[in-house]
Amino acid sequence: HYIPQLANAILDYNAHSTGYKFKLKGVAIGNPLLNLDRDVQATYDYFWSHGMISDEIGLAIMKDCDFDDYTFKSPHNISESCYSATSDAYKIVGDYINNYDVILDVCYPSIVQQELRLKKM
Numbered sequence: 001h002y003i004p005q006l007a008n009a010i011l012d013y014n015a016h017s018t019g020y021k022f023k024l025k026g027v028a029i030g031n032p033l034l035n036l037d038r039d040v041q042a043t044y045d046y047f048w049s050h051g052m053i054s055d056e057i058g059l060a061i062m063k064d065c066d067f068d069d070y071t072f073k074s075p076h077n078i079s080e081s082c083y084s085a086t087s088d089a090y091k092i093v094g095d096y097i098n099n100y101d102v103i104l105d106v107c108y109p110s111i112v113q114q115e116l117r118l119k120k121m
Helices: 002-016 036-049 055-064 080-093 110-120
Strands: none
Touching (some): 036 080
């Protein structure tokens, strides 16, 4: 929130200043968390739109989850059916997929790599 609020303060200062004015052309922010209710829902929309979760789970989340009053602190204030669908989504996506770049190579921790190699032998 800091950069957008700073930009707003600069623009407000410029509007009321009779002397020096800052030359602000724009503000660029990357991957901000501005609205928790939108960000959480967007995560599951992203999973679904990139084929990371099934249509059934994606539709269950869309139907059963109301993220308007979502609280980040656990336990989240979501219905049991929503919790079940979101849990299924995270189980399917797993811990080794980078949620922000899903086409990256999967990078397993060394202990998992050892286990996979031993199973091949």
